[in-house]
Amino acid sequence: MTTTSSVPPSKGKLWLAAIKPPMYSVAVIPITVGTATAFGQNAIFDPKILGIFLTSAILIIAWLNISNDVFDADTGIDKNKAHSLVNLTGNKALMLWLANGFLSLGVLGILLIAWLQQDITVLSIILLCCVLGYTYQGPPFRLGYQGLGELICFFTFGPMAIAAAYYSQTQEFSWSILAPGTLIGISTSIILFCSHFHQVEDDLAAGKRSPIVRLGTQLGSQVLMVTTILFFALIVLFSLLGIFSIWTFLTFLSIPLAYQLVSHVNQNHAQPDRVSNCKFIAVRLHFFSGLLLALGLIIPSI
Numbered sequence: 001m002t003t004t005s006s007v008p009p010s011k012g013k014l015w016l017a018a019i020k021p022p023m024y025s026v027a028v029i030p031i032t033v034g035t036a037t038a039f040g041q042n043a044i045f046d047p048k049i050l051g052i053f054l055t056s057a058i059l060i061i062a063w064l065n066i067s068n069d070v071f072d073a074d075t076g077i078d079k080n081k082a083h084s085l086v087n088l089t090g091n092k093a094l095m096l097w098l099a100n101g102f103l104s105l106g107v108l109g110i111l112l113i114a115w116l117q118q119d120i121t122v123l124s125i126i127l128l129c130c131v132l133g134y135t136y137q138g139p140p141f142r143l144g145y146q147g148l149g150e151l152i153c154f155f156t157f158g159p160m161a162i163a164a165a166y167y168s169q170t171q172e173f174s175w176s177i178l179a180p181g182t183l184i185g186i187s188t189s190i191i192l193f194c195s196h197f198h199q200v201e202d203d204l205a206a207g208k209r210s211p212i213v214r215l216g217t218q219l220g221s222q223v224l225m226v227t228t229i230l231f232f233a234l235i236v237l238f239s240l241l242g243i244f245s246i247w248t249f250l251t252f253l254s255i256p257l258a259y260q261l262v263s264h265v266n267q268n269h270a271q272p273d274r275v276s277n278c279k280f281i282a283v284r285l286h287f288f289s290g291l292l293l294a295l296g297l298i299i300p301s302i
């Protein structure tokens with residue numbers, strides 16, 4: 001949340017920033033792409049499983065974000081974050097209970113999938129994702145403070161989530177999930193990478209050595225550009241290797257969003273108030289490129 005004027009944001013805007021609805025793309029896209037991969041490969045689709053999985057994923061991301069504010073309140077890193085739920089409510093204990101409530105409901109949904117399939121594979125993968133997500137922000141690990149968040153993000157939201165979604169549809173694994181898993185892992189990690197640009201001062205003060213604290217914003221903006229180019233280059237590579245059909249080139253319709261993100265960060269990386277919204281441009285890129293990828297994966301089987 002940034003204010004380019006001296007007028008502080010309204011309570012409503014702070015709550016909207018705290019809840020950050022667009023961020024739930026990170027829950028929707030991996031499950032959608034994993035399901036699309038299963039359909040494209042096997043013409044298998046169970047809408048009930050998809051619905052349960054999407055709901056659970058959203059609940060788990062709610063846990064992730066609420067608990068992030070709770071754990072960050074302990075280190076003081078969010079002291080200047082007006083839209084922290086702990087700062088907004090003044091009730092850290094209640095926020096922790098709320099976070100754990102969302103986690104419990106999310107895991108219940110995955111348990112329902114396990115019961116329906118009489119198979120704990122999906123449950124095991126998602127529980128591992130949640131454990132890794134906790135190590136990112138929760139005591140005593142706080143691996144995000146070591147700059148390891150993007151690595152954890154890549155594997156959990158990429159290959160692991162896509163494999164779980166694929167397995168939830170087919171009850172088998174396939175190497176074919178690695179290509180979409182890599183792409184979604186990259187696009188999700190780009191969101192996290194972009195979330196650090198405007199937080200260098202607060203991160204440094206709290207001892208958080210994020211990738212942007214380590215690289216600096218100038219080099220960080222170059223890394224973002226290279227990573228974004230890599231995302232689209234991999235689609236070409238996967239197509240040349242025969243892993244993807246030509247329909248996955250639909251994803252290239254999201255290139256204007258990629259250009260907007262890279263140019264915005266290149267121009268404003270050293271201005272926290274101006275660059276702070278870049279993660280939401282990254283979310284738009286993640287959402288639309290993910291939807292287009294899913295479409296490209298299912299068209300050959302329609």
Ligand SMILES: C/C(=C\COP(=O)(O)OP(=O)(O)O)CCC[C@H](C)CCC[C@H](C)CCCC(C)C
Pocket residue numbers: 026027030031056057060061064065068072078126129130132133134136149150152153156157161192195199
């Ligand atoms: C909360 C996350 C990032 C924000 O961290 P930060 O402290 O910088 O935030 P603020 O600036 O807003 O204070 C998410 C980090 C993701 C984490 C590395 C991995 C999470 C894994 C998930 C639990 C996997 C879920 C998979 C499936 C259910 C979709």
Ligand SMILES: O=C(O)C1=CC(=O)c2ccccc2C1=O
Pocket residue numbers: 020023026061064065153157188189191192195279
């Ligand atoms: O609030 C944030 O900055 C993020 C929240 C979140 O759930 C997420 C998930 C996956 C990648 C990045 C992010 C965030 O940056």
